[in-house]
Every structure is written in C-alpha cells, then in structure tokens.
Amino acid sequence: MRGWIIGLSIAALLCGNVASAAKAKTTFPYLDAPYDVAEGATTIKGAPWMDYFKLYQTLRRTKLPVKSEFETAAEFAARLEANPIKLYGTLTTASNISIGDFLDYDATTYDAESKTMHITFNIGRIDVERDEGATTGRGHVLFEGSKNVGSYIGQNAFGVKKRITRSVSSEMCVLMKDAEGFTSSFDVPIPVEEARDSKTLAYLFIGKLAYPYTGTYSYRDEPTITSPIDMTHFTSCVIMEKSTRLIIYSIVTKKILVDKRL
Numbered sequence: 630m631r632g633w634i635i636g637l638s639i640a641a642l643l644c645g646n647v648a649s650a651a652k653a654k655t656t657f658p659y660l661d662a663p664y665d666v667a668e669g670a671t672t673i674k675g676a677p678w679m680d681y682f683k684l685y686q687t688l689r690r691t692k693l694p695v696k697s698e699f700e701t702a703a704e705f706a707a708r709l710e711a712n713p714i715k716l717y718g719t720l721t722t723a724s725n726i727s728i729g730d731f732l733d734y735d736a737t738t739y740d741a742e743s744k745t746m747h748i749t750f751n752i753g754r755i756d757v758e759r760d761e762g763a764t765t766g767r768g769h770v771l772f773e774g775s776k777n778v779g780s781y782i783g784q785n786a787f788g789v790k791k792r793i794t795r796s797v798s799s800e801m802c803v804l805m806k807d808a809e810g811f812t813s814s815f816d817v818p819i820p821v822e823e824a825r826d827s828k829t830l831a832y833l834f835i836g837k838l839a840y841p842y843t844g845t846y847s848y849r850d851e852p853t854i855t856s857p858i859d860m861t862h863f864t865s866c867v868i869m870e871k872s873t874r875l876i877i878y879s880i881v882t883k884k885i886l887v888d889k890r891l
Contacts, residue, residue, distance in 0.1 A: 659683070661718025664727040666835060666876060672883045673876070677833055678729045679720075681771060681801060685867050687716050688842045709840060722838055726869065728803055729833035730771050732877065739824045746824055748815045748877060748887065750832065755804050757844025757866050764844050764868055767891065768804035769834075775799070775860075783852055783859075793852045793859050800864045805891045806839040808871035815877070817886045827879040827886065836873030843867055 659680040666673065691714055696705040713723035720726075736749045755768035775798040783793040819827060843866060850860040877887035 660727065661720060663720065663724040664835065665725045671885055673878045673885060677727045679727055681728055681867065683717070685801070685843060685865060688867065691842070693841055722842065725835060726838055727833055727835050728771070728867065729831055732830040732832050734828065737828055737830060741821060744818060744820060746817045746819050746827065746886070748817060750813050750877065752813050755802055755864065755866060757804060757846045757864065759841045759844045764804065764806055764841065766804050766806045766871060767808040768802045768866060770800045770802050772801040773799065783857070785854055789854055791854055791857045793857045795859045798860060798862050802864060802866040803834050804844065804866040804868045805871045805873050806868050808891050815887050819886070823882065826881040827884065829880045830877055830886070831880050833876040833878070834869060834873050835876060837870045839868045839870045841868065
C-alpha cells in the first residue's frame, strides 16, 4: 500500500458527508433483507437497494473468522458458508446482497436511426487490503467526495514557503473479487417511445459477499509550489463474488435493460 492511511476521524467525517449527499438523492427505502431477481426476469420489483454505508460499517466492525494453517481454502470457504455471521435485519454474510444507485444521465445516448440505446458503465481494476490480506478485482465507484480539512505552511528544499491546503478525497466502491475482463458498454435495442422513459436509469449489483467482505486503500499526493495541495485519497470497498450480476434498469418503467454476470 502506497502512502499512509488517513485518520479514522477524518475518514468518518468525509464518508458521512458523502453518505448524506447520497441519501438525500435517494428516495427509495433501504432493504434490511436479502434480495434477488429471478434469472430471465424483465422487470425490477420493489425497492431493491440496501444501505451501502450501513452495510460497509457493519462489516468493518465484524470480527472475521481466520483461516487455519491446517485447513484448505475449500474447507475454509465451506466453514464460512456453514457459519454465517449475522449483520442486521435478516442479513448475514451468506445472504444475497443488492447494492445500487442512479446511473449518470450522460451515461446514455440514443440512436433513433437504429433504435438503440448506448449505455456506458465505468468499471476498472481496484486493489484493497485488510488485515487478512490483499484483494484485487474489478470494481465500480458508487459515491465519491472531497473535503478540505485544514492548512499549514510548507517549505521546499530551496526555502520557498507556501500555504498548503490539506484535503481528503473518498471513494466508496463495490469490488468483484478476482474478476478480470468486463465489457463496460452496452447497446440495447429499444423503441423510441420506451427510450424516452428509459433515460433515467439505475444499476444494481446482486450477489454474495466474498471474504474478507471489505477492504481499504489509500495514498497521498504530496504538495508542490505549483500545486499547493496535500491530498490523501481513501478508497473503501464492499467485496462481492466475481459472479455478481450487474442489472441496469429504468427507474420509470422498472424494465431491465442489462442483466449480466461479471
């Protein structure tokens, strides 16, 4: 891990601000129970989102089982499955988890000639750590934000002094463990009349949690005379299995436009 981990009080302050902004935007009630969508379903039923921040914070507080040197990876996985940890509501570490948010409006374009909607979905490599070790895979940033947390007078090797702004940026992600390649754009055939009601889209990750369930990563951009900002970047992830499904659907019609296993 590059750089240094920011103080928990700063991280909590920033994540709280990001959480407040996200919740202000979200009008759906949050689920405290497992959720799934049947294979081949064409519409979303109910309010499918779980509270990402509540889930993440609960998982961070959870004492994790530790793999014994005398058990295989398969035996450890079977032990985790047979002894799920209760989280909240009816959720456990073995439950089907659903995490989602609105898709940016400019992530879709419509071609009236071919009657096709093009959807861009950003997903990329993410590496995180926890005491149990490093986790890598493909992930998506759900929420992000930044905050100035103070300033100080800095000085370079030539004695030039400058007031430095200390800032923190935070990303809250979903990470699919060990996932590799993934198509991040989709062309969906859709009639014009339906497309008008399908510009406001949401996405949903549905699947099982993957051990160690969460991870973090941070690094620091050191300030310079030309860029007097001391910025610490902090990433936190809920970790899911690589077979997690990505569903993109219309908020208005509830129609599913994309249903893909990662």
